[in-house]
Amino acid sequence: MPAVKSVLVVGAGVAGTAAAILLADAGVSVDLIEQKPEVGTLGSGITLQGNALRVLRQLGVWPQIEEHGYGFTTLGLRAPDPHGTLIVEMPDARTGGPDLPATVGMPRPDLARILVNRAEEAGASIRFGLALVELRTQSEADGVTAVFSDSTSKHYDLVIGADGLHSTVRDLIGIDVKPQTTGMAIWRVFTPRPQSITRTDLYYGGPSYIAGYCPTGENSLYAYIVEEAKAANFALTGPERVAEMRALSEAYHGPWDDIRPYITDDRGVNYTFFETHIVDGAWNRGPVVIIGDAAHSCPPTLAQGAAQSLEDAAVLAELLLAGDVLDETLWREFSARRLARASEIVRASVQLGQWLVEHDQTADVPGLMGGVAQLVSVPA
Numbered sequence: 001m002p003a004v005k006s007v008l009v010v011g012a013g014v015a016g017t018a019a020a021i022l023l024a025d026a027g028v029s030v031d032l033i034e035q036k037p038e039v040g041t042l043g044s045g046i047t048l049q050g051n052a053l054r055v056l057r058q059l060g061v062w063p064q065i066e067e068h069g070y071g072f073t074t075l076g077l078r079a080p081d082p083h084g085t086l087i088v089e090m091p092d093a094r095t096g097g098p099d100l101p102a103t104v105g106m107p108r109p110d111l112a113r114i115l116v117n118r119a120e121e122a123g124a125s126i127r128f129g130l131a132l133v134e135l136r137t138q139s140e141a142d143g144v145t146a147v148f149s150d151s152t153s154k155h156y157d158l159v160i161g162a163d164g165l166h167s168t169v170r171d172l173i174g175i176d177v178k179p180q181t182t183g184m185a186i187w188r189v190f191t192p193r194p195q196s197i198t199r200t201d202l203y204y205g206g207p208s209y210i211a212g213y214c215p216t217g218e219n220s221l222y223a224y225i226v227e228e229a230k231a232a233n234f235a236l237t238g239p240e241r242v243a244e245m246r247a248l249s250e251a252y253h254g255p256w257d258d259i260r261p262y263i264t265d266d267r268g269v270n271y272t273f274f275e276t277h278i279v280d281g282a283w284n285r286g287p288v289v290i291i292g293d294a295a296h297s298c299p300p301t302l303a304q305g306a307a308q309s310l311e312d313a314a315v316l317a318e319l320l321l322a323g324d325v326l327d328e329t330l331w332r333e334f335s336a337r338r339l340a341r342a343s344e345i346v347r348a349s350v351q352l353g354q355w356l357v358e359h360d361q362t363a364d365v366p367g368l369m370g371g372v373a374q375l376v377s378v379p380a
């Protein structure tokens with residue numbers, strides 16, 4: 001018998017939908033709520049590394065991911081010179097196993113739609129446009145009562161806060177850790193895919209810290225430029241954002257010359273600061289737990305945020321379904337399986353960014369990336 005019969009999952013991002021799918025598939029009664037009015041139709045692309053693909057396959061959505069995404073198994077490094085010279089093309093680690101690509105790029109709205117549809121099919125009851133506002137617990141054994149934005153309330157054995165970076169659940173259970181900016185920011189644009197681009201290439205250095213791109217389908221890709229964080233950029237108008245990203249991209253050549261003409265529509269250009277945090281201790285308080293970006297976040301220098309969120313959901317569901325009772329032993333095991341691994345990914349992601357900010361010539365980037373690949377190749 002699972003350790004819980006009824007679960008509320010707060011947030012229909014990757015972490016929340018994954019937890020909902022695995023628990024509902026096993027017969028647990030799952031309510032999944034999402035404050036947004038519907039599945040997003042706008043958004044950039046996402047890089048899914050092998051360890052994310054391994055969990056997506058466990059969720060039963062690999063055929064759809066394969067169909068809607070763009071898989072590749074090599075990574076290119078290019079110079080920020082007038083030709084965008086290819087320095088090396090190397091095999092990328094297949095961290096999900098030999099039968100999955102190293103990486104799949106895909107549009108974020110497609111990933112969100114696939115996961116929400118699958119959660120519905122598993123039997124989760126999903127409500128959009130509904131937020132969690134309050135939690136009431138009497139004793140751990142009694143479960144928890146959730147109060148919603150429509151003033152209704154319901155009692156559950158467990159609440160999973162998968163409500164992202166600025167988590168309400170984290171605040172409600174008194175975990176006082178907040179994401180901090182790292183000093184870097186990223187420009188992203190979603191464009192048609194030039195035929196010249198069939199994998200991710202990274203350009204380190206030049207006037208910005210990193211420039212790169214990731215194909216997300218036959219006809220789409222996202223491209224990005226990472227630079228020093230500047231608060232003034234948030235005040236730029238749409239056309240000014242387009243002009244700024246185009247200007248930054250002028251330093252990068254080779255395939256970037258094929259992307260630049262597509263940077264025209266300000267709706268496709270997005271600017272975000274890098275943030276990071278880790279809840280360094282138990283992620284639960286009694287029958288309420290946080291997972292995904294609510295518990296940890298990393299700058300996307302290693303593209304591991306969603307992968308770690310999926311792993312959290314898979315490990316939590318496995319323990320809840322295997323255990324008879326929701327007790328300290330279960331929470332200790334959850335911590336033992338997740339905290340050190342997620343902390344190491346956060347540390348390595350921040351370190352990679354820091355080396356770039358400090359222009360550290362002695363930085364062992366291949367060593368760091370190899371270490372992370374080795375770590376995440378072992379299932380969580």
Ligand SMILES: Cc1cc2nc3c(=O)[nH]c(=O)nc-3n(C[C@H](O)[C@H](O)[C@H](O)COP(=O)(O)OP(=O)(O)OC[C@H]3O[C@@H](n4cnc5c(N)ncnc54)[C@H](O)[C@@H]3O)c2cc1C
Pocket residue numbers: 010011012013014015016033034035036045046047048049052130131132133162163164165167168169186272291292293294300303304305306307308309
């Ligand atoms: C610029 C950038 C690029 C990135 N690129 C990558 C990448 O290439 N690969 C990768 O693996 N990771 C990447 N990441 C990280 C990745 O996006 C996140 O780690 C991942 O999306 C976290 O998923 P989540 O489900 O925990 O949270 P979210 O995706 O943030 O989902 C949380 C959901 O909860 C909802 N919610 C919040 N509060 C409430 C409430 N009170 N009631 C109801 N609903 C609520 C929100 O509306 C939201 O839909 C990137 C991050 C950034 C910032």
